[in-house]
Structure formats: C-alpha cells, structure tokens
Amino acid sequence: xxxxxxxxxxxxxxxxxxxxxxxxxxxxxxxxxxxxxxxxxxxxxxxxxxxxxxxxxxxxxxxxxxxxxxxxxxxxxxxxxxxxxxxxxxxxxxxxxxxxxxxxxxxxxxxxxxxxxxxxxxxxxxxxxxxxxxxxxxxxxxxxxxxxxxxxxxxxxxxxxxxxxxxxxxxxxxxxxxxxxxxxxxxxxxxxxxxxxxxxxxxxxxxxxxxxxxxxxxxxxxxxxxxxxxxxxxxxxxxxxxxxxxxxxxxxxxxxxxxxxxxxxxxxxxxxxxxxxxxxxxxxxxxxxxxxxxxxxx
Ligand code: CO
Numbered sequence: 001x002x003x004x005x006x007x008x009x010x011x012x013x014x015x016x017x018x019x020x021x022x023x024x025x026x027x028x029x030x031x032x033x034x035x036x037x038x039x040x041x042x043x044x045x046x047x048x049x050x051x052x053x054x055x056x057x058x059x060x061x062x063x064x065x066x067x068x069x070x071x072x073x074x075x076x077x078x079x080x081x082x083x084x085x086x087x088x089x090x091x092x093x094x095x096x097x098x099x100x101x102x103x104x105x106x107x108x109x110x111x112x113x114x115x116x117x118x119x120x121x122x123x124x125x126x127x128x129x130x131x132x133x134x135x136x137x138x139x140x141x142x143x144x145x146x147x148x149x150x151x152x153x154x155x156x157x158x159x160x161x162x163x164x165x166x167x168x169x170x171x172x173x174x175x176x177x178x179x180x181x182x183x184x185x186x187x188x189x190x191x192x193x194x195x196x197x198x199x200x201x202x203x204x205x206x207x208x209x210x211x212x213x214x215x216x217x218x219x220x221x222x223x224x225x226x227x228x229x230x231x232x233x234x235x236x237x238x239x240x241x242x243x244x245x246x247x248x249x250x251x252x253x254x255x256x257x258x259x260x261x262x263x264x265x266x267x268x269x270x271x272x273x274x275x276x277x278x279x280x281x282x283x284x285x286x287x288x289x290x291x292x293x294x295x296x297x298x
Pocket of ligand 1: 097188190283
C-alpha cells in the first residue's frame with residue numbers, strides 16, 4: 001500500500017464518519033426511507049466520496065441489505081429499530097464502512113448497547129499479531145452476557161480497492177481459525193446482537209445488485225446494464241434505484257432478472273433473523289497497526 005492510497009482510505013473513512021453524523025439529523029420519525037437514503041448518498045458525493053454500497057436502512061428483524069427502492073413508501077416510525085449502514089470509497093479505496101442502530105422504540109437500549117460495547121471491546125483488542133478468534137470470542141461473550149445472540153453468519157471483513165469483502169473475515173462468534181491480524185490491514189468490525197436465533201436467512205426481496213462475470217447476451221438493455229455494472233461498480237454493490245431512470249422500466253426489470261439468472265449479476269437479498277425478532281448493529285473501520293489500530297471512521 002502506498003502513502004497516497006492510505007490517504008485515500010483515510011479520506012473515505014472521514015467522509016463516512018461525517019455522513020454517519022449527518023444521517024442522525026436526516027433520519028427522523030415521519031421521514032421516508034427513500035429520501036433519507038438519497039440524502040445521505042448525495043451528502044457523501046458532495047464531500048468528494050462515493051457510496052461503496054447503497055445506504056442500508058434495515059429494520060427490526062432485518063439485519064442487513066435493505067435499501068429502499070424508488071417506489072418505497074416506508075417511513076420511520078416508533079415501532080422500528082433501524083440499522084444505518086454507510087460505506088464510502090474515494091477513487092475506489094473503501095476506507096469507510098460504519099454503522100449504528102437508531103432505536104425509535106426507545107425500549108431497546110440494551111440491545112443497541114450490546115453491539116456497541118461488543119464493537120468497542122473488539123477494537124480494544126485489535127493489533128498486528130492478534131488472533132482473530134480472540135476478537136470473535138470477545139464479541140460473542142459481550143453480546144451473550146447481555147442476554148442476546150450474536151449473529152453467527154454475518155461477519156466483519158477486510159476492505160480494499162473496489163471491494164468491501166476481502167481478507168480477513170472477523171466472525172461474530174468464536175471459530176477455530178488460527179489467522180492473525182496483520183499490520184496495514186483495513187478492516188470493518190461489525191457485531192450484530194439479536195433477540196432471535198442469531199442466524200440470518202435470505203429474504204425474497206433484493207434492491208441491491210453486484211457485478212459477477214461477463215456473459216453473452218442478446219438483449220441490448222441487459223448488455224448495457226452489464227457493462228455499466230462492470231465499469232462503474234465492479235465488485236461494489238449498487239442499488240437498482242441508481243440505474244433506474246436510465247433505462248425503460250420494464251426492460252430494466254427483465255434485464256436484471258435475466259442477468260441474475262445467468263449469473264452476470266448477483267443479488268443481495270435482505271438478510272433477516274426470525275420473524276418478530278430485533279437486531280442491532282454497530283460497525284467501524286480501523287487500520288491495523290503494530291501496537292493497536294487507527295480508527296478511520298471515528
Ligand atoms: Co460492513
């Protein structure tokens with residue numbers, strides 16, 4: 001990693017931190033999810049960054065990957081526990097992935113705290129040479145002590161150039177890996193605490209897509225979308241609403257279906273724990289140092 005690249009990661013991290021702060025003013029009761037997501041994404045661009053993925057606003061038992069579609073009528077209300085997950089890149093360098101939980105119910109303070117404290121405890125252990133399973137154990141124990149379940153099939157992850165999911169993986173429960181953190185790694189740690197079983201399943205709906213591989217396809221709209229996904233987003237996820245308006249609606253829908261069936265694109269369905277359960281999330285991005293870490297999204 002060159003010094004210039006590191007500066008781009010740092011800049012992305014700072015913009016993500018600012019967007020997170022800004023989002024706390026944007027997100028309030030009665031506001032629409034769609035407006036909120038678009039305002040946060042526009043703010044990121046106004047600061048000189050780009051969203052590394054669509055702003056995620058997952059509610060209650062949804063843990064991740066919900067972003068409003070163009071036709072979403074959903075508004076924030078007092079029955080929601082909302083995970084606000086924001087990602088930023090600068091020239092492709094994803095230096096900011098950060099999330100917090102907004103508890104509109106005002107009854108789930110402990111659930112929100114569980115993932116926040118788990119995150120802080122995990123960060124306090126982060127340094128070069130630290131075994132990843134020690135961090136995972138800390139996350140799991142912190143959340144379980146509070147009486148909740150960590151979500152075992154969602155993990156922290158390395159960040160890189162045009163990717164939000166590279167080595168290493170930081171599980172939220174203890175595993176047998178012998179892997180250690182290395183100096184210079186940029187990672188996002190993201191504990192999820194749940195009142196459900198602590199395992200997410202894919203829902204039916206997806207508003208988020210990602211480029212997977214080139215294929216031969218006759219349909220012109222499909223070809224255009226595939227090229228656009230490859231060129232503009234590469235390994236980074238994008239929202240259907242980002243490309244909406246650039247294509248005729250029905251043609252776009254057919255093309256997206258076609259492209260995912262043929263594996264040119266992949267879908268990111270909403271990930272949910274049990275019906276009726278509530279999930280909290282806290283996430284920050286750090287850079288691993290010899291004796292600790294640098295917070296990129298503080
Ligand atoms: Co993340």
